[in-house]
Amino acid sequence: MTVSLDDLNALDAEGVVAALDGVYEHAPWVAWEAAARRPFATVAALFAALEAAVLGAHEETRRRLLINHPPLGRRKGGSVPVAEASASEHAGAGLDDLEAQEFDRYAALNAAYQSRFGFPFVLCIRRHGKASILRQFERRLDGAPAEELATGIAEVNRIAALRLAERMTGPGPLARHGRLSTHVLDTAAGRPAAGVRIELMELGAGAPRLIADAVTNADGRVEGGLIAGRPVPIATYELLFHVGAHFRASGDGGGDPAFLDVIPVRFGVSEPEGTYHVPLTVSPFAYATYRGS
Amino acid sequence: MTVSLDDLNALDAEGVVAALDGVYEHAPWVAWEAAARRPFATVAALFAALEAAVLGAHEETRRRLLINHPPLGRRKGGSVPVAEASASEHAGAGLDDLEAQEFDRYAALNAAYQSRFGFPFVLCIRRHGKASILRQFERRLDGAPAEELATGIAEVNRIAALRLAERMTGPGPLARHGRLSTHVLDTAAGRPAAGVRIELMELGAGAPRLIADAVTNADGRVEGGLIAGRPVPIATYELLFHVGAHFRASGDGGGDPAFLDVIPVRFGVSEPEGTYHVPLTVSPFAYATYRGS
Amino acid sequence: MTVSLDDLNALDAEGVVAALDGVYEHAPWVAWEAAARRPFATVAALFAALEAAVLGAHEETRRRLLINHPPLGRRKGGSVPVAEASASEHAGAGLDDLEAQEFDRYAALNAAYQSRFGFPFVLCIRRHGKASILRQFERRLDGAPAEELATGIAEVNRIAALRLAERMTGPGPLARHGRLSTHVLDTAAGRPAAGVRIELMELGAGAPRLIADAVTNADGRVEGGLIAGRPVPIATYELLFHVGAHFRASGDGGGDPAFLDVIPVRFGVSEPEGTYHVPLTVSPFAYATYRGS
Amino acid sequence: MTVSLDDLNALDAEGVVAALDGVYEHAPWVAWEAAARRPFATVAALFAALEAAVLGAHEETRRRLLINHPPLGRRKGGSVPVAEASASEHAGAGLDDLEAQEFDRYAALNAAYQSRFGFPFVLCIRRHGKASILRQFERRLDGAPAEELATGIAEVNRIAALRLAERMTGPGPLARHGRLSTHVLDTAAGRPAAGVRIELMELGAGAPRLIADAVTNADGRVEGGLIAGRPVPIATYELLFHVGAHFRASGDGGGDPAFLDVIPVRFGVSEPEGTYHVPLTVSPFAYATYRGS
Structure with a gap:
């Protein structure tokens, strides 16, 4: 359920609390305090008020704000009643149906963290791929308690910022999203390569996870980008460009197997709010790629 | 055991037969007939005489020359007494320790081919990767009997040519080899990238098969090439260039994970006797590759 | 003076003729005939009516429509009273201040064409660079009279289309423009190269003609493109990318002189209404370019 | 006239002086002193002896060794009696037929240097292009006298090393040469581009100077390299690759003018003894180049 900034500004404090329910999990007091600063000129101003309430508490x-957060990871087929937003965030990161062995690893890490710091491990998982989540877990288990409290709260605010961006419409959108896009150019023909299938995989310890499966349009691009309107999770990815069919169609295949058929491009994302344009310029016997903008 | 062309020319006919034992499996008559044309000016001339004896029979x-060949594929741990050359050729193609399921597939194909044509399927397996061997098998099962006899004999001659090249020293080497090589250039520094680990994998239906694992020398090349002095088997390959460590060493890593770390380059080889130079020009955020010469 | 489509539709026929004065030189009858088909839903529909009037005459x-056109080329410092639109078109193509020798060549070609066909050579010069204008002149001097009448009229309509696009505002713009743009990416740093000076030269028989002199913005692009909102004249161009200063600033210069300093990229444009995106991906010791989209 | 190291070792001291005449201009004493250290195992050892004689004087x-050197630059048509070696070195650098204005500039610089230091400006001009020679001149005019004496002597030794390498045959060649080479790969066809004309120009203040005009062989290379067996003079160069004809021949031209026809690649050489491999990988609508090895 979305709400416009104008409507929010017109609500009373209780209404604001209701409208922002779940942005901060089990913590209506955050919206309540921020409501005192109405009206908000932009969504960014609203978020600044919420963040200020948290940091001033x-x-x-x-x-206690941290304590409200559920543990990371769901067993396959398991059911833990969690907030709706948290559930979809888990699913996005592939943490919602862990195999027994993987789940046990998360459970052990959750327990170790909880026992060391007295609050659960909180991470804005929409900014991380699976391998990165585990690296964060291991790194933060070594942190000092005061730092971990600060880091956990910073992550709570990151989670809230993304949830708020989905909740609100109207002026001044709070845009802290990243973007992953591509472009295929046929440099033998001097035109975009249309109709090329592209798979995007997230690599990690286990089997690759399919993130997107798309086909290039007449301009050689994937309509709307491969990841857009959300952070690009910190991870190692592989794009698979199925160019073989494209060149066979123009009679340029050459050889069986052809020199180029499926082209993998493997790259790391370290800035979830960054722009990652990873194009492919390709002829039947050569290709190039780079981080573009 | 190798023999020089001069020594061979000096032998009597029985000596020639002994010296060339196994070049054509269980078929001393081939060398016997060719021996009548001594002396040979070059190894190529010797091979032409052998080939002529076969084609004129x-x-x-x-x-019967085909019938002498063993069936393709060895079960893991199994022991079928085969000619030494054939055994090492099987090992090179990864056909010497097949898992039960894979072995059963080869056994079924061997049986079907034998039953259809009355002689075994013969293929110069040093010119093919595993997936290509299976494609050949399936394609040739549909052939006409007369064509298959001709194709099988042509493969016998290909096998003999490679065995002969190993057996002989001296003038006029019979060179029908291919070559696969690479080169890594750091285009940010303007010099070859030394010390970069490179793995060469053969891809197929099952798990990738490691063919070479090497490190670039001061000139950014792999000493002696990745495959040289033999045909490059028809297959799909993947080179894995471990450039991450190279850029981290020069302080150019950037990001965690870095944008580029392990770069896969996947390509097909269709001409086993061709030259495949597949270089990588790479900076921390871009790379290019092509079929060079 | 521009006019909106709505205003034009509201005028009487004489008003339409006045509003479109000069779109077809000295030929008010074209607008007069087209005016009968008011109202026009789009500028494209208006142009179709004008074109139909011409082709149906x-x-x-x-x-006579051709005869109204002035000869091509103006002597430096000379003054021939010509229609305002024609004057600015001449200036754009560099035909407005020809040196004596060059002017004499145009004068001779104009005279030869006029004497052969009985009407002047007409060309939509906004679609051609200087060298291409001369090639067209020489090619068309060999044409058959009936073809040349048709070709000349087609060029009159091209000239009119471009003039009309400038005259009209409102729905359905008549867009038959091309675009020439570029983009500079620093592949060692993984970001756009900002502040890079770029010159665009038109090459021809004489000295190169400077068409644009610009500096890349924060995204590595030239704001608004290098040529936009008009056809890209058929010609050979050279982009000069001054990357030396960029790399020196980041301490990557290397060598005196540096390996790369000013990078020329020379390319031909044959489709004036096409999109020519000519990017440069560059590190201190390597670069690549291509026709993008 | 060349001499082998064995023959030189067998000569008496006067013979050595005669054999090495002109390696150090008008300075027989250098060879005379070095002769005492015979026999020399390698040409490098011989040069070390000569250099030691100079540095120990x-x-x-x-x-006085510097004073023996002629001034830099010859007027067009002028005749100054100079040592033969010096004359050919002047010709190689394009300093042997200067126009009046250019000659006057050199004359003024020679005079200024002579008057400031009491000896002429000496530079190993085979290591420099014309623009680099002038930069050196201007830089060294600001030097301290003691430094300039040392720099001049170092240049005398560089001149002698190159002259000695031409004079001597036999073991241990003194190789302090550079190399400039290229390679053209057609990435649409996956093969070297044969028969492509390549011009190499040296750029400078005046008109470009043609250094080499060659055609690629079947492997896409210029036989013997573009510059080999001598230093690559410090300068800015432009390679002009005439690829248009190559692509037209394979029916890939596209457009009039084609997108790519003559491709200029401009680069600087700062290490005369370095290896500069500057390949071109090119398809009809894209190309890349880099400093290779």
Whole structure:
């Protein structure tokens, strides 16, 4: 359920709390405090008020904000009642149906973290691929308690920012999204390569996870980008460009097997809010790629 | 055991037969007939004489030449007494320790081919990767009997040519080899990238098969090439260039994970006797590759 | 003076003729005939009506339409009273201040054409560079009279289409423009190269003619493109990318002189209404370019 | 006239002086002193002996070694009797037929240098293009006298090393040469581009100077390299690859003018003894180049 900034500004404080329910999990007090600063000129201003409320709260209150968060990872077929937003975030990161062995690893890490710091491990998982989540977990288990409280709260605010961006319409959108896009150019023909199938995989410890499966349009691009309107999770990806069919169609195949058929391009994303344009310029016997803009 | 052309020319006919034992499996008559044309100026001339003896033989004799060949594929841990050359050729193609399921597929294909044509399927397996061997098998099962006899004999001659090249020293080497090589250039530094680990994998239906694991020298090349002095088997390959460590060493890594770390380059080889130079020109955020010479 | 489509539709026929004065030189009858088909839903529909009037006219009338056109080329410092639109078109193509020798060549070609066909050589010069204009002149001098009448009229309509696009505002713009743009990416740093000076030269028989002199913005692009909102004249161009200063600034220069300093990229344009995106991906020791989209 | 190291070792001291006449201009004493160290195992050892004789000489003797050198630059049509080696070195650098204005500039620089330091400006001009020679001149005019004496002597030794390499045959060649080469690969066809005309120009203040005009062989290379067996003069170069005809021949031209016809690649050489491999990978609508090895 979305709400416009104008409508939000017109609500009373209770209405604001209801409208922003779940942006901060089990913590209506955040919206309540921020509501005092109405009206908000932009969504960014609204978020700044929410963030200020959190950062200005007593240490114990902030600690309790973390405690409200569910543990990371769901067993395949398991059912833990969690907030709706949290559930879809888990699914996006592939944490919603872990195999037994993987789930046990998360459970052990959750327990270790909880026992060391007294609050659960909180991470804005929409900014991370699976391998990156585990690296964060291991790194943060070594942190100092005061730092971990601050880091956990910063992650709570990142989670809230993304949830808020989905909730709100109207002026001043809070855009902290990244973008992953591609473009296929046939340099033998001097035109975009249309109709080329492209798969995007997230690589990690286990089997690759299919993130997108698309076909280039007349301009050689994937309509709307491969990842857009959300952070690009920190991870290693592989794009698979199925160019063999394209060149066979123009009679340029050459050889059985052809020199080029499926072209993998493997790259790392370290800035989830960054722009990753990864084009392919390709002829039947050569190709190039780069991080573009 | 190798023999020089001069020494061979000096032998009597029985000596020539002994010296060339196994070049044509269980068929001393081929060397015997060719021996009449001594002396040979070059190894190529010697091979031409052997080939002429085979092609000029009675149809039934040629058929028997095929019948002498062992079936394709060895079960893991199994022991079928085969000629030494054939055994090492099987090992090179990864056909010497097939899992039960894979072995059963080869056994079925061997049986079907034998039953249809009355002689075994013969293929110069040093010119093919595993997937290509299966494609050949399936394609040739549909052939006409007369064509298959001719094709099988042509493959016998290809096998003999490679065995002969290993057996002989001296003038006029019979060179029908291919070559696969690479070169890594750091285009940010303007010099060859030394010390870069490169893996060469053969791709197929099952798990990738490691063919070479090497490190670039000071000139950014792999000493002696990746495949040289033999045909490059028809197959799809993947080169894995481990450039991440190289760029981290020069302080150019950038990001965690870095944009480029392990770069896969996937390409097909269709001409086993061709030259495949597949270089990589790479900077921390871009790379290009092509079929060079 | 521009006019909106709505205003034009509201005028009487005389008003339409006045509003479109000069779109067809000295030929008010074209607008007069087209005016009968008001109202026009789009500028494209208006142009179709004008074109239909021209193509439907008697041969003698069409011939007179050509005769109204001024000869090509103006002597440096000379003054021939010509229609305002024609004057600016001449200036754009560099035909407005020819040196004596060059002017004499145009004068001779104009005279030869006029004497052969009985009407002047007409060409939509906004679609051609200087060298292409001369090639057209020489090619068309060999044409058959009937073809040349048709070709000249087609060029009159091309000239009119471009003039009309400038005259009209409102729905359905008549867009038959091309575009020439570029983009500079620093592949060592993985970002657009900002602040890079780029010159665009038109090459021909004489000295190169500077067409644009620009600096890349934060996204590595030239704001608004190098040529936009008009056809890209048929010609050979050279882009000069001054990348030396960019790499020196990031400490990557290397060598005196540096390996790369000013990078020329020379290319031909044959489709004036096409899109020519000519990017440069560059590191201190390598670069690539291609026709993009 | 060349001499082998064995023959030189067998000569008496006067013979050595005669055999090495002109390696150090008007300075027989250098060879005379070095002769005492016979026999020489390699040409490099011989050169080390000559260099040691020079560096060990009294300051006044070293100064006189510089004084023996002729001024830089010859007027077009002028005749100054100079040593034969010096004359051919002047011709190689394009300093042997200067126009009046250019000659005057050199004359003024020679005079200024002579008047400031008391000895002429000496430079190993085979290591420099014309523009680099002038830059050196201007830079060194600002030097301190003691430094200039040392720099001049170092240049005398560089000149001698190159002259000695031409004079001597036999073991241990003194190789301090550079190399400039290229390679053209057609990435649409996956093969070397044979028969492509390549011009190499040296750029400078005036008109470009043609250094080489060659055609690629079947492997897409220029036989023997573009510059080999001598230093590559410090300069800015432009390679002009005439690829248009190549693509037209394979029916890939496209457009009039074609997108790619003559491709200029401009690059700087700063290490005369370095290896500069500057290949072109090209399809009808894209190309790339880099400093290879």
